[in-house]
Amino acid sequence: MTQVSMTVNGKSVSGDVEGRTLLSGFLRDHLSLTGTHVGCDTAQCGACVVHVNGGAVKSCNMLAVEADGAEVGTIEGQAATDGSLNTIQQAFQDHHGLQCGFCTPGMVMSAAALLKENPRPTEAEVRKYLEGNLCRCTGYHNIVKAILAASGQDVSSIAAE
Amino acid sequence: MYNFEFEKPSTIADAVAALGDEDAQALGGGQTLIPTLKQRLASPSALVSLSGIAEMQGVCVEDDGSVAIGGATPHAVVAREAAGSYPALAALAGQIGDPAVRNRGTIGGSVANNDPAACYPAGVLGSGATIVTNTRQIAADDFFEGMFSTALEEGEIITSVRFPVPQxxxxxxxxxxxxxxxxxxxxxxxxxxxxxxxxxxxxxxxxxxxxxxxxxxxxxxxxxxxxxxxxxxxxxxxxxxxxxxxxxxxxxxxxxxxxxxxx
Known part of the structure; x- marks a missing residue:
């Protein structure tokens, strides 16, 4: 077992893990932060996307020991401490950017990473950035719309399809 | 996946020493290796992470104009930092996988794995790049030896890849x-x-x-x-x-x- 310490959503945490423990497993099983979803467990679906030192990564495809000393951000750290949604989450709610909600944590974390890099993306840039996030309700249209709205752009002309 | 010992050296010399153990395996960004371990297609006794070695990170332009990329540099960093010095290669790096994969996957990992459908081998061979390891320099023409096979010896680490910049x-x-x-x-x-x-x-x-x-x-x-x-x-x-x-x-x-x- 190896002791790992990291900052998760601004709080210092540590735990003893095996070499093979995935970051997703550490977050879910050791810290009970089950908002990070494990969908495919093959690094394809993106439901497990979290931020590590500011960049989006698939936490099911990164060892917990590799995140030792890192700043990790998860979906639980997105809303304010009083539970009020952040701009991206609110936009997902306003624009019906989710159906079953399973992919949503990864979608929100990818969207946050995108808007940090590119605060006013085009629709094509949003779709391109979400290539590693799969939604099996086929809800992409409203997800894209929500992210554009969260970036402060007018989405009234984007018709629901 | 089977368990393994994990080591994260901070120098190339320490990494080479750690890889001297029987069944030790180098770990780049893990974007291929971790799924492989999950499927139990590999069962190394130890993983030696190369992500903590500062001298294997980043993109720099050499005196002769060639672009040298540290072996542990993630694709996203190449896409960003080589955009001015070698735009076609930066564009290639920016097309690998998806954004989250590009934040972890590394050039050294991709080149060492030599997946027959990976992007980097085409950029490395097409540029006539030189693969620099802890022991030698290997021309791209001599490096790729067929599907998932390269000229790398056991325990040899790609420390950087040096690209001549074409017109x-x-x-x-x-x-x-x-x-x-x-x-x-x-x-x-x-x-x-x-x-x-x-x-x-x-x-x-x-x-x-x-x-x-x-x-x-x-x-x-x-x-x-x-x-x-x-x-x-x-x-x-x-x-x-x-x-x-x-x-x-x-x-x-x-x-x-x-x-x-x-x-």
Missing amino acids: AASYQKFLQPASRFALVGVYVARFADGVRVAVTGASEDGVFRWSEAEQALSKEFRADALMGLSINPMNMIGDLHGSKDYRAHLVAVMTKRAVAACL
Whole structure:
């Protein structure tokens, strides 16, 4: 077992893990932060996307020991401490950017990473950035719309399809 | 996945020492290796992470104008930091996988793995790059030895890859949208002394140079110069995503697109 310490959503945490423990497993099983979803467990679906030192990564495809000393951000750290949604989450709610909600944590974390890099993306840039996030309700249209709205752009002309 | 010892050295020398243990395996960004371990297709006794070695990180332009990329540099960093010095290579790095994969996957990991459908081998072979390891320098032409096979010895680490910068270059990737690998990808690089064409995704022997196209393009650098040239489908990969004939056809199409993009 190896002791790992990291900052998760601004709080210092540590735990003893095996070499093979995935970051997703550490977050879910050791810290009970089950908002990070494990969908495919093959690094394809993106439901497990979290931020590590500011960049989006698939936490099911990164060892917990590799995140030792890192700043990790998860979906639980997105809303304010009083539970009020952040701009991206609110936009997902306003624009019906989710159906079953399973992919949503990864979608929100990818969207946050995108808007940090590119605060006013085009629709094509949003779709391109979400290539590693799969939604099996086929809800992409409203997800894209929500992210554009969260970036402060007018989405009234984007018709629901 | 089976458990393993984990080590994260901070120098190349310590990494080489750690890899001296029997069944120890180097870990780059893990974007291929971790799924492989999950499937129990590999069971190393120890993983030696290369991500803590500062001298293996980043992109720098050498005195002779070549671009050197540290072996542990993630694709996203190459896409950003090489955009000015070698735009075609930066564009290739920016097309690998998806954004989250590009934040972890590394050039050294990709090149050492030599997946027959990976993007980097085409950029490395097409540029005539030099693979620098802890013990030697290997020309790209001598490095790739067939599907998942390279000239690397046991425990040898790619510390950097050095790219001569061509006058013009382009990577054209026909995406396999489920895997995000190349169904066929072609890297064309035009140098003062000739043109190099490297093809990934297509051959059962992994990345290869299309020498007939190189000769034709070295004489006349136009897409039309490729008229009448074709790839023998015999050694192409044929699978549910595309037949041998389909891939052979795509090689010519993507080569023409790459040439057009250079002009």
